[in-house]
Every structure is written in structure tokens, then in C-alpha cells.
Amino acid sequence: MNTSVAVEGLVLAIVGVVGSEHVRSDPASLDAYGQDALRQGHAPWLVVLPGSTREVAAIARVCHESRVPLVVRGAGTGYTGGAVPTHGGVVMSMERLNRILEIDEVNLLAVVQPHVITGDLQRAVEAVGLFYPPDPASLDRCSIGGNVAECAGGPRAFKYGTTKRYVLALELVLPTGEIIRTGSKAVKNVVGYDLTQLMVGSEGTLAIVTEITLRLVPRPPARATVLALFPSIRAAVEGVTALIQRRVTPATLELVDADSLDAVRTHTGGEVAPAGTGAALIVEVDGMQAAVEEEAVIVIAACQGAGATVVSRAVDDQDRERLWQSRRMLSESLRATGLLKINHDVVVPRGRVPELFDLIQELKERYRLRIAAFGHAGDGNIHVNLMVNRTDEAERERARQAERVLFERVVELEGSISGEHGIGFAKARYIDIELSADTIALMKRVKHAFDPHGILNPGKVFPD
Ligand SMILES: Cc1cc2nc3c(=O)[nH]c(=O)nc-3n(C[C@H](O)[C@H](O)[C@H](O)COP(=O)(O)OP(=O)(O)OC[C@H]3O[C@@H](n4cnc5c(N)ncnc54)[C@H](O)[C@@H]3O)c2cc1C
Incomplete structure (x- = not known):
């Protein structure tokens, strides 16, 4: 299937499904879709941008029948080369399937197409007092479809779990072209094998996710964010143990070592931790206001007891966001070295x-x-x-x-x-x-x- 004649036949078949305006085969596109955040990989022969589940199924059938590799792509922020071909073939980008279909405030769920950006979903549900907890540091770029395929986690997984805890139901296109549904909108469902959970973390190797029903929770009314600076990584790790032994369950408990702190300082010019800091912990507790206040006091005492040299609490949302922005800049700052x-x-x-x-x-x-x-x-x-x-x-x-x-x-x-x-x-x-x-x-x-x-x-x- 690697002759130019065969590729031309494939292009014709796929253009017949989506129209030529949704097929890319120019060198710049092939190059762009041949890489993800791993920055390695191979260019596809062509890129297709389907606009419906029916089109996804038709493309899968074409590839299945002609034995052509088919790679599904979300936002391309994956770190392990999941969204790029290893030997050419078709990349199917889900970018046109990007709508939030439903936010159900009674049943606490959202139904989304796969290319909804995680941060956009979070903001949309928070606007009605709900909360979608999974928060990969890439949340302003990565897609829910990619999160499902990778079972994305993030800082809040400590308290809230990873993506798998939130996936209730899926619409899937099998590589052979059939369209199936797994799970349901009900929070309990034990009928047959749990194909929904099999799909979560399957890295786009079993089926193509075309619709996702996600469980939501009420948005916590209050939160407190604490930054603790330690003289060494060992002391910071002891701080983590001390916190857990005090039976606090922070929403997040992030640890950053000295090299990473140095990289952020150099790259962003930000001063989260002064030079010479051995390690930092960012701890966030959330819940009802009174409980948050009580837990924040315990967190601060535990960090001080473990040898933190500086412990400070974010004074407002802006201060808090500044801290999290530095955390999200860690990967980029290390690359910038x-x-x-x-x-x-x-x-x-x-x-x-x-x-x-x-x-x-x-x-x-x-x-x-x-x-x-x-x-x-x-x-x-x-x-x-x-x-x-x-x-x-x-x-x-x-x-x-x-x-x-x-x-x-x-x-x-x-x-x-x-x-x-x-x-x-x-x-x-x-x-x-x-x-x-x-x-x-x-x-x-x-x-x-x-x-x-x-x-x-x-x-x-x-x-x-
Ligand atoms: C700066 C940065 C920070 C990051 N931080 C985190 C973090 O804190 N936690 C974390 O878990 N990850 C993190 N990641 C990794 C990445 O963002 C996640 O793995 C994310 O889930 C990938 O989503 P995506 O939309 O970019 O998927 P892609 O990279 O496009 O694809 C990832 C995989 O999912 C498959 N896939 C995508 N869409 C579908 C679909 N609709 N159906 C079937 N398969 C599909 C692809 O084939 C591929 O195998 C980070 C990445 C970056 C660059």
C-alpha cells in the first residue's frame, strides 16, 4: 500500500467521504500531523478531518478494507508518540468534532464530542456550579478524547481520581466500521463486560471515541492553596508523609525539585521560590469553607513540622492562579533549557x-x-x-x-x-x-x- 497509485486511490475514497476541503496532503500538514509532544514520529500519507460519527465509520471501513494504518489524533499533546504514525497511513484528526452537546444539571453529567478542550469543558460546567476534576497540566490544549484514550491524570487525582472515574458512557467506531455504544447515563451499570473502562487508557488502539458521557460533581465552594518551600527534597517528601498521616486529603499535593524550580525561574522570570530552595510543595484543599479553613491550618502545621522554611497561603484567586501557572510551565521551562x-x-x-x-x-x-x-x-x-x-x-x-x-x-x-x-x-x-x-x-x-x-x-x- 505504499505506491503513489495506491495512495491516490485512498485519497479518492476518503475525499468521497468528507469532501476535498477536509483532506490534507500538503507537505506542511503532513509534517505537522507527523509529530506530537514527543517530537518524534513519521509523517502520514494524508490527514482527514471528519465532521460526524458516520464519516468516522466510513473512513474506518476504507482503511480496514484496504489494510491502511489509521491513527486517531486529538490535540497532539501526548508524550509517547500515540497520535503519530509509525509507518505512514492516515491520520484522522478529530478537531471538527468539538462541541459540548449537553450539560445535565440534574443528572450531573456532560455529553461531549471528543475534541472539546478539557479546560473549556471545565469552565463551562463551573459556570453552572459543577466541576469536572481531571486537570492535566496541558488542560488548555488537550482534548477530552485524548484524555479518555490516555486516562489522563493531573494534580487533582489524589483526591478526585483520574479520567476513568468520570467516564460513564461512550459512542465508539470500531476499526471495522461498526458504531457501538457502551455504558449509559445511569451511574450504575453492570450489564456485560465493562467495555467503557476497557476503552479508557487504550491509547487509540481498540476503537475511535466519537462521543463521551462524563460524570460531574458539585463545584467545591471554597479552596485554599498553600506553597511550602523546603531546604531539601528529602524534607519535602517528609512533608508529604506528614500530611497524609494527619488524615488530610488535599485536592492536590504537588512536589517540585530544585532543578525544576530553577528552570521555571529562568524561563518565566517568576519568583515562586528563591534560588537555593531545595524543593517545593503546592498543596490545595477544597470543600466547604469551614472544613477548608480547618484543613489549611493542618497543612501549614504539617509542612512547618517537616522543616519547611517558608509556608505561604494564596491570598486570592489571582495569587492562586499565578502559582498554578508556574506549575503548568514546568515542562515548557525544562524544554527551554x-x-x-x-x-x-x-x-x-x-x-x-x-x-x-x-x-x-x-x-x-x-x-x-x-x-x-x-x-x-x-x-x-x-x-x-x-x-x-x-x-x-x-x-x-x-x-x-x-x-x-x-x-x-x-x-x-x-x-x-x-x-x-x-x-x-x-x-x-x-x-x-x-x-x-x-x-x-x-x-x-x-x-x-x-x-x-x-x-x-x-x-x-x-x-x-
Ligand atoms: C505541557 C504538557 C503537560 C502535560 N501534563 C499532563 C498531565 O498533567 N497529566 C496527564 O495525564 N497528561 C499530561 N500531558 C500529556 C497529554 O496532554 C495527555 O496525554 C492528553 O490526554 C493527550 O490528549 P490529546 O488530545 O492531546 O491527545 P493526542 O496526543 O492527540 O492523542 C493521545 C492518544 O489518544 C488517542 N486518541 C485521541 N483522540 C482519540 C479518540 N477520539 N478516539 C480514540 N483515540 C484517541 C491517540 O490515538 C493517541 O494514542 C501533558 C502534555 C503536555 C504537552
Whole structure:
């Protein structure tokens, strides 16, 4: 299927479905849709922008019948190459399917098309006193469809859980072209296998999500945000343990190490933490006003007890947003150093976070690497960024060795090699560190049941 004649036939078939104005095959488009936030990948042969579920199904049928790879793309903010082809084929961008179809204030749910931007949905539901908690740091760019496919998390996962807790029902197009519905608007549903949850985190390899019904919760009326600065990462990690032992469940519990703080300071000029700060915790509690006040006092005392040198509370929404904006700028600030940022999102059981930071220190010393770490300490989900000089091949090789050791040891710590970014093609070669051969074989049988010709997002999750 890689001759130009065959591609011309494919273009004709797809133009017949959506019209030529919704098909792109110019070099600039192929280049743009051949990359996501991983900044690696291969250009597709063509890009198609369907405008309805019926068109999605017709395109899937064309690809299925002609055995052409089909890669679904949300906003392209994924970190593991999930939304880009590994060997050409068609990229189907969901960008025209971008409407909030319903916000149901009685049943506490929203029905959306896949390309609704996460932050837009949050603002729309908050305007009527409701709340959609999952908050990936990319929330102003990423799409709900991509969040479902990756089971996106974010700072609030500690209290509110990740995307999977909120997906009630889906409309799906199978790679063979059938349209099915899973789940329902009811909050309970135990009929048959739970295909809805199977779909969440399946990285666009099983089916194409064309409509999502999401559970909402009431918007918490009050919140308090506390920034605590510590002399060392060890002290900050002790602060996390102290908080949990005091039985507070913050909405967010974010930890940022010294290298990450330095990068934000340099990139944004912002002064969240002065130079020399060892680590920072951003803790937010939310709920009813009186409970929030009580919990904020406990949070401040716990941080001070763990050795925080400065503990401050955001005075208003603007102050609070300034803090969160700096947190959301972490990835961009690390990239702005000019070094290659190899980003891993490992996760360990919360009680083993101190051991994870010991491991990071060991890797820094053993492989002579710069490693910047930050993340959702409350969940044990830490973003470990190996910061590598692009032109130093020896350093890149040491980073490759270090990442394998990182993954092996994280699994020994009873954790997982990915807490929220998924596997894509970037980490496919590592999945056998975590999953047994029998488990991988079963997953491949599930994939085959959905996608007998293996056209949907090939080369992802499983090593070729
Ligand atoms: C600065 C930055 C910060 C980030 N912070 C976080 C964070 O805090 N937490 C977190 O979890 N992630 C984070 N991410 C990663 C990323 O934003 C998430 O994985 C997000 O869910 C991807 O959404 P997307 O719309 O960009 O999907 P894409 O990148 O376009 O696609 C991701 C995967 O989903 C599949 N897919 C997309 N749409 C559909 C669909 N409709 N049907 C079937 N499959 C589909 C694709 O095939 C692909 O495999 C961050 C990324 C960046 C760049």
C-alpha cells in the first residue's frame, strides 16, 4: 500500500467521504500531523478531518478494507508518540468534532464530542456550579478524547481520581466500521463486560471515541492553596508523609525539585521560590469553607513540622492562579533549557515515594545525569525528566541505560512505568518489564477481537 497509485486511490475514497476541503496532503500538514509532544514520529500519507460519527465509520471501513494504518489524533499533546504514525497511513484528526452537546444539571453529567478542550469543558460546567476534576497540566490544549484514550491524570487525582472515574458512557467506531455504544447515563451499570473502562487508557488502539458521557460533581465552594518551600527534597517528601498521616486529603499535593524550580525561574522570570530552595510543595484543599479553613491550618502545621522554611497561603484567586501557572510551565521551562528532555511518568505506591527519590539520586550519581523531577506526590506519580545534551552521544547512551534501570526498579517498588502518559511507541520496548508474557498475549487477543487487521494505531503499546 505504499505506491503513489495506491495512495491516490485512498485519497479518492476518503475525499468521497468528507469532501476535498477536509483532506490534507500538503507537505506542511503532513509534517505537522507527523509529530506530537514527543517530537518524534513519521509523517502520514494524508490527514482527514471528519465532521460526524458516520464519516468516522466510513473512513474506518476504507482503511480496514484496504489494510491502511489509521491513527486517531486529538490535540497532539501526548508524550509517547500515540497520535503519530509509525509507518505512514492516515491520520484522522478529530478537531471538527468539538462541541459540548449537553450539560445535565440534574443528572450531573456532560455529553461531549471528543475534541472539546478539557479546560473549556471545565469552565463551562463551573459556570453552572459543577466541576469536572481531571486537570492535566496541558488542560488548555488537550482534548477530552485524548484524555479518555490516555486516562489522563493531573494534580487533582489524589483526591478526585483520574479520567476513568468520570467516564460513564461512550459512542465508539470500531476499526471495522461498526458504531457501538457502551455504558449509559445511569451511574450504575453492570450489564456485560465493562467495555467503557476497557476503552479508557487504550491509547487509540481498540476503537475511535466519537462521543463521551462524563460524570460531574458539585463545584467545591471554597479552596485554599498553600506553597511550602523546603531546604531539601528529602524534607519535602517528609512533608508529604506528614500530611497524609494527619488524615488530610488535599485536592492536590504537588512536589517540585530544585532543578525544576530553577528552570521555571529562568524561563518565566517568576519568583515562586528563591534560588537555593531545595524543593517545593503546592498543596490545595477544597470543600466547604469551614472544613477548608480547618484543613489549611493542618497543612501549614504539617509542612512547618517537616522543616519547611517558608509556608505561604494564596491570598486570592489571582495569587492562586499565578502559582498554578508556574506549575503548568514546568515542562515548557525544562524544554527551554535547550537540553533534550526525556520525560517519564513513573508511579509507585505513595509510601514508597522516598525510595523513588533515593533511586533518582542514585541514577544521577551512577550515570552522571541531570535529572529534574516533579509531580503528583500524593499519588506517587513523579515525572522524572532526564535532561540530556543533544549532541553528546555518550550522555544519551547513559540516559538509555538509566531509564531501563528506572523502570525495573519502579516495578520492584510495586509501581508502574507509566501513571498517565501511556506507552505509545516511546515505551513499547519496556512493557515486558511490567507485564508478563501471558498478560501481553491476552491483551493482543483483545486487540485482535476489535481490530482483526491491526490497522488502528499500529506499532503502539506492544513492541513490533
Ligand atoms: C505541557 C504538557 C503537560 C502535560 N501534563 C499532563 C498531565 O498533567 N497529566 C496527564 O495525564 N497528561 C499530561 N500531558 C500529556 C497529554 O496532554 C495527555 O496525554 C492528553 O490526554 C493527550 O490528549 P490529546 O488530545 O492531546 O491527545 P493526542 O496526543 O492527540 O492523542 C493521545 C492518544 O489518544 C488517542 N486518541 C485521541 N483522540 C482519540 C479518540 N477520539 N478516539 C480514540 N483515540 C484517541 C491517540 O490515538 C493517541 O494514542 C501533558 C502534555 C503536555 C504537552
